[in-house]
Amino acid sequence: MKFTVNRLEFIKSLTDVQRAISTKTTIPILTGLKLKLEAKGLTLTGSDADISIETFIPADDDKAQLQVEEPGQVVLTARIFSEIIKKLPEDVLTLEVTENYQTEILSGNASFSIKGLNAENYPHLPEITTEDTLNLESDVLKQIIGQTVIAVSTQESRPILTGIHLTIKNGQLSAVATDSHRLSQRKIAIAADNVSYDIIVPGKSLSELSKMIGEDAAQVEVRISENQVLFKFNNTTFYSRLLEGNYPDTDRLIPKNSDTEIDFNASEFLASIERASLLSHAGQNNVVKLALDTENQKATIYSNSPEIGNVEEELKFQRLSGNDIEISFNPDYMKDALRSFGQSTITISFNAPLRPFTLVPSEDQEHFIQLITPVRTY
Amino acid sequence: MKFTVNRLEFIKSLTDVQRAISTKTTIPILTGLKLKLEAKGLTLTGSDADISIETFIPADDDKAQLQVEEPGQVVLTARIFSEIIKKLPEDVLTLEVTENYQTEILSGNASFSIKGLNAENYPHLPEITTEDTLNLESDVLKQIIGQTVIAVSTQESRPILTGIHLTIKNGQLSAVATDSHRLSQRKIAIAADNVSYDIIVPGKSLSELSKMIGEDAAQVEVRISENQVLFKFNNTTFYSRLLEGNYPDTDRLIPKNSDTEIDFNASEFLASIERASLLSHAGQNNVVKLALDTENQKATIYSNSPEIGNVEEELKFQRLSGNDIEISFNPDYMKDALRSFGQSTITISFNAPLRPFTLVPSEDQEHFIQLITPVRTY
Numbered sequence: 001m002k003f004t005v006n007r008l009e010f011i012k013s014l015t016d017v018q019r020a021i022s023t024k025t026t027i028p029i030l031t032g033l034k035l036k037l038e039a040k041g042l043t044l045t046g047s048d049a050d051i052s053i054e055t056f057i058p059a060d061d062d063k064a065q066l067q068v069e070e071p072g073q074v075v076l077t078a079r080i081f082s083e084i085i086k087k088l089p090e091d092v093l094t095l096e097v098t099e100n101y102q103t104e105i106l107s108g109n110a111s112f113s114i115k116g117l118n119a120e121n122y123p124h125l126p127e128i129t130t131e132d133t134l135n136l137e138s139d140v141l142k143q144i145i146g147q148t149v150i151a152v153s154t155q156e157s158r159p160i161l162t163g164i165h166l167t168i169k170n171g172q173l174s175a176v177a178t179d180s181h182r183l184s185q186r187k188i189a190i191a192a193d194n195v196s197y198d199i200i201v202p203g204k205s206l207s208e209l210s211k212m213i214g215e216d217a218a219q220v221e222v223r224i225s226e227n228q229v230l231f232k233f234n235n236t237t238f239y240s241r242l243l244e245g246n247y248p249d250t251d252r253l254i255p256k257n258s259d260t261e262i263d264f265n266a267s268e269f270l271a272s273i274e275r276a277s278l279l280s281h282a283g284q285n286n287v288v289k290l291a292l293d294t295e296n297q298k299a300t301i302y303s304n305s306p307e308i309g310n311v312e313e314e315l316k317f318q319r320l321s322g323n324d325i326e327i328s329f330n331p332d333y334m335k336d337a338l339r340s341f342g343q344s345t346i347t348i349s350f351n352a353p354l355r356p357f358t359l360v361p362s363e364d365q366e367h368f369i370q371l372i373t374p375v376r377t378y
Numbered sequence: 379m380k381f382t383v384n385r386l387e388f389i390k391s392l393t394d395v396q397r398a399i400s401t402k403t404t405i406p407i408l409t410g411l412k413l414k415l416e417a418k419g420l421t422l423t424g425s426d427a428d429i430s431i432e433t434f435i436p437a438d439d440d441k442a443q444l445q446v447e448e449p450g451q452v453v454l455t456a457r458i459f460s461e462i463i464k465k466l467p468e469d470v471l472t473l474e475v476t477e478n479y480q481t482e483i484l485s486g487n488a489s490f491s492i493k494g495l496n497a498e499n500y501p502h503l504p505e506i507t508t509e510d511t512l513n514l515e516s517d518v519l520k521q522i523i524g525q526t527v528i529a530v531s532t533q534e535s536r537p538i539l540t541g542i543h544l545t546i547k548n549g550q551l552s553a554v555a556t557d558s559h560r561l562s563q564r565k566i567a568i569a570a571d572n573v574s575y576d577i578i579v580p581g582k583s584l585s586e587l588s589k590m591i592g593e594d595a596a597q598v599e600v601r602i603s604e605n606q607v608l609f610k611f612n613n614t615t616f617y618s619r620l621l622e623g624n625y626p627d628t629d630r631l632i633p634k635n636s637d638t639e640i641d642f643n644a645s646e647f648l649a650s651i652e653r654a655s656l657l658s659h660a661g662q663n664n665v666v667k668l669a670l671d672t673e674n675q676k677a678t679i680y681s682n683s684p685e686i687g688n689v690e691e692e693l694k695f696q697r698l699s700g701n702d703i704e705i706s707f708n709p710d711y712m713k714d715a716l717r718s719f720g721q722s723t724i725t726i727s728f729n730a731p732l733r734p735f736t737l738v739p740s741e742d743q744e745h746f747i748q749l750i751t752p753v754r755t756y
Contacts (some may be wrong), residue, residue: 080660080686087653102687109694110653114687275465275488282458308458309480309492316487 001037001097002071005057007088007107009064013055014082016236017046020053020209021078027123032075033082034122035095039068039294041069045125046078046249051205052125052239060187065092073119074101084112126228126239134168134192134222138213138233141220144175145210147186147368149359150336153179163200167246168192176250182333183356183371184340197224200247205240211236253357254371258349260292260322264315266341272313273338276303277331279311287375288331292350293324303331306358318345326341327353337370339372379415379450379475383435385466385485387442391433392460394614395424397586398431399456405501410453411460412500413473418665420444423503424456426496429583430503430617431590443470451497454478462490504606504617512546512570512600516591516611519598522553523588525564525746528714530581531557541578543625546570555581560711561628561734561749564719575602578625583618632749633736636727638670638700640677641740642693644719650691654681656688657707665753666709670728671702682711695703696723696740705731706755715748 034045041058088107101116153161217233283305304310359370412423419436466485479494517746531539595611682688
């Protein structure tokens with residue numbers, strides 16, 4: 001195996017593939033990066049068994065200027081290999097695999113020789129045979145992930161809740177996540193009337209995917225099999241395993257009506273919550289209290305840490321109606337939820353001090369909802 | 379005590395003072411920040427017993443717009459206080475100390491109330507009575523610190539070596555640091571013929587000082603007493619304790635002549651060392667080897683990690699003369715030394731494989747020297 005390639009283009013592919021490679025894997029060969037050189041181009045593969053990423057550098061790519069001298073394949077320790085590539089002195093590099101997978105890397109006057117492994121021992125990537133392909137706008141996909149992944153559970157006690165539940169039916173994609181204290185749900189119309197899917201994708205996979213999809217990819221192609229999902233954009237293919245099991249029925253958790261409603265600018269309310277949480281974080285209980293007084297049209301937030309002190313702030317709002325209520329909640333859940341709305345005006349709807357409350361964009365209350373369960377403070 | 383002040387200007391003073399405040403102190407009140415309000419202005423003080431920093435906001439400062447309503451003093455927990463100030467909603471803030479040092483902080487609709495402490499219990503800053511003042515250009519002071527602090531020891535086994543040895547005599551300032559494996563020495567002429575000092579300042583103090591001296595300070599005023607040194611610039615006063623004891627005689631460590639000399643561009647040589655150290659770091663021995671062949675006019679660097687692989691690079695140089703030599707050293711020491719020369723051309727002078735070698739700017743070999751002790755590799 002021997003090739004020459006533009007170093008900066010090679011680094012881009014390498015950086016993408018490295019997202020899947022963990023140094024903590026229990027399968028030693030997965031700390032490596034697989035390079036496979038064919039006449040048509042060079043394929044880089046990284047995997048941590050949950051996520052696998054493949055990037056392809058075509059032989060005819062103008063920027064990469066790949067010169068295929070001798071096809072072949074090898075696995076190289078990803079961390080040290082990528083450090084070497086990043087420090088090489090020149091704009092191009094030549095890589096050659098010699099006897100016993102020993103690999104020479106040349107650039108300018110610098111010459112590295114590192115140990116490689118037999119690529120035959122590298123696990124095979126899952127095969128996804130389905131022909132059904134779904135196309136999503138990449139920015140929409142990134143938005144959906146960002147808005148729901150916040151509610152994914154980080155506890156391994158209920159593995160199913162570490163995923164995002166994606167259902168595709170009647171031309172609608174719905175994404176839901178909940179860690180049982182809060183819930184995020186986002187729905188969008190998609191141009192795919194004839195397919196229906198119901199899958200649970202690990203939240204971690206979707207976070208990584210979201211970070212990888214660059215500005216330059218307009219569309220992401222999605223293909224789903226029984227236990228794998230594949231996302232394809234530009235010359236990158238991203239595989240994730242699916243979580244097995246039944247996702248809880250989340251529809252029944254969302255309250256249908258409310259007793260009190262308030263409209264806030266999401267980012268102004270966020271700033272107030274951030275101030276209040278300074279003291280809640282300093283104390284034992286990470287709780288802030290919101291008091292809504294509809295008669296006097298006053299909304300006030302409080303937090304108190306016996307060791308440090310307290311904070312009180314009267315909030316600006318756009319509209320307040322219904323019954324008076326005092327409700328306590330974890331400000332970190334509120335911060336995550338508010339950030340997902342950006343600058344929009346949101347409507348928060350309450351029932352009772354211990355019943356979950358919801359946040360929706362005031363302009364479109366149907367397609368996006370954040371739900372938070374309050375905290376009992378007595 | 380009560381005042382109103384521009385929030386951003388207050389944050390600047392606060393950030394400077396916080397550099398001295400550690401959360402790990404054994405003296406609880408030193409986790410606090412002292413505020414002292416007088417008719418002439420507001421003084422902020424932070425200290426970790428080794429370093430003390432005082433900043434002053436004058437009552438007549440146009441930007442700070444300080445309004446002194448009632449003089450007084452208080453000590454507030456630095457961490458939470460500064461977080462609160464940074465998150466306040468408006469451009470101005472009002473601070474008022476009420477009963478039992480309880481402190482109210484108001485800005486817009488937000489109102490914080492935090493516990494304060496009696497400032498009478500805060501340690502007094504050292505008094506420096508000397509009238510002798512030394513003025514240094516701030517960029518020269520920062521350069522001297524940066525060029526020598528790299529060789530300061532981080533081991534507490536010989537405390538004296540954790541300092542920089544500053545001597546002022548006959549209009550010359552000399553700064554020396556050594557951790558016994560390497561040494562940095564810098565000399566400059568200063569406009570102070572009539573004073574002479576010999577002090578050891580903790581390297582950590584000088585690093586912090588260097589970070590604090592901003593672009594806006596042209597001159598730094600230095601005053602030295604028996605066990606303290608004071609640096610004053612703009613409205614900031616920086617105190618550091620001095621280290622007690624005798625600094626070793628470093629002059630005798632510097633070789634007077636050499637058998638082999640080579641001239642490199644410091645930054646090009648640095649890049650080569652960084653590549654070689656990728657493999658030395660990966661292995662057990664963090665060592666790289668430089669081989670100079672004067673007959674064939676070749677300079678080559680090698681490094682080898684039995685587990686990973688090896689690297690070899692032929693180096694570009696400007697001049698090579700004297701005897702052939704092969705010498706092994708810690709590449710991290712070399713990197714620190716090379717960075718201190720920036721882009722200049724340097725001369726490296728060798729005697730024998732186990733004798734210390736020196737790096738000096740080729741243009742001015744008298745005033746700046748880095749010395750490194752080689753490593754025995756057999």
